[in-house]
Amino acid sequence: MRIEKLKQDRVNEFLSYCKKHKMELDDSFLYEEDLQNFEPNDENPTHILTNQQGIIVGAVSLMIDDYSKRGKKARFRIFHSEMDNIECYTRMMEAILKHTEGLEKVYLFVPFTNIKLVEFMEGLKFEVERYSFVLVREELEVPAFRLPPGYDIRPFHSGSDEETWCEVRNAGFAKLQGSETPITPEMVQKMMTSEDHIEGGSMILYHQNRAVGVIRGSDDEYENSPIMNIGPIAILPEYQGQGLGRSLLRASLQFAKEKSYSKTILCVNADNERAKALYIQEGFEQVEAVTCYKYELSEE
Numbered sequence: 001m002r003i004e005k006l007k008q009d010r011v012n013e014f015l016s017y018c019k020k021h022k023m024e025l026d027d028s029f030l031y032e033e034d035l036q037n038f039e040p041n042d043e044n045p046t047h048i049l050t051n052q053q054g055i056i057v058g059a060v061s062l063m064i065d066d067y068s069k070r071g072k073k074a075r076f077r078i079f080h081s082e083m084d085n086i087e088c089y090t091r092m093m094e095a096i097l098k099h100t101e102g103l104e105k106v107y108l109f110v111p112f113t114n115i116k117l118v119e120f121m122e123g124l125k126f127e128v129e130r131y132s133f134v135l136v137r138e139e140l141e142v143p144a145f146r147l148p149p150g151y152d153i154r155p156f157h158s159g160s161d162e163e164t165w166c167e168v169r170n171a172g173f174a175k176l177q178g179s180e181t182p183i184t185p186e187m188v189q190k191m192m193t194s195e196d197h198i199e200g201g202s203m204i205l206y207h208q209n210r211a212v213g214v215i216r217g218s219d220d221e222y223e224n225s226p227i228m229n230i231g232p233i234a235i236l237p238e239y240q241g242q243g244l245g246r247s248l249l250r251a252s253l254q255f256a257k258e259k260s261y262s263k264t265i266l267c268v269n270a271d272n273e274r275a276k277a278l279y280i281q282e283g284f285e286q287v288e289a290v291t292c293y294k295y296e297l298s299e300e
Contacts (some may be wrong), residue, residue, distance in 0.1 A: 006059075165202075
């Protein structure tokens with residue numbers, strides 16, 4: 001086996017490898033739209049493992065954008081080998097760690113069903129950070145909702161609501177493991193102009209003229225069929241526990257129905273028990289479970 005830094009002339013082979021194995025992995029960043037502009041660079045350090053014939057049999061790639069740097073943690077886009085051998089993963093890990101200066105940890109999500117990868121993570125001294133669940137709601141009637149007096153839901157307006165979105169999202173997620181790092185207006189602008197954006201799918205909940213909640217519905221795919229992805233859902237801490245999240249969720253579900261989506265999907269941290277209970281009550285069912293594994297980096 002040979003480990004080498006991915007060069008431009010082999011990017012298409014790397015992308016083919018990602019697409020070939022994405023169903024075995026957390027495929028959050030392995031969709032066509034995620035890979036179409038992929039470039040191996042400082043933000044996407046990538047190494048490939050090749051056999052004696054020069055064929056790619058393993059790949060490791062980190063995502064180190066500005067958000068990652070501010071949070072001092074980077075997520076794996078892919079960490080996979082066709083060879084069921086801990087030595088292959090060890091060599092790829094050694095190569096990718098050379099790109100982690102300034103970071104405190106790297107992490108990835110592993111489906112419960114990928115037993116082999118779970119074993120390799122434990123063998124490489126990764127630790128469980130948290131668990132996350134994927135929930136899907138089939139086409140069902142959307143219960144009516146009524147906002148308290150003084151509240152209303154308004155569509156997100158590009159060019160004026162980016163700062164507002166950040167304030168609500170960052171306050172609502174300040175203590176949510178994995179999402180503590182604040183986002184910026186520039187990140188919101190990019191999100192609202194991405195290919196998965198649905199006009200009108202991003203909404204802001206106001207109490208009088210104060211923004212207190214946000215929710216986003218975006219175009220996605222699940223089991224080769226279109227589906228609307230719901231998230232983030234955030235409510236200011238002082239407004240939580242009043243049923244406002246349920247109202248926002250139902251507003252998003254109603255929007256999905258109006259846009260002819262037969263299913264909706266969302267993710268929730270296992271430790272966010274109240275949120276998961278709400279989603280189950282609203283007709284969602286758990287379809288997948290993943291473990292977030294972290295690798296703490298030494299200060300040396």
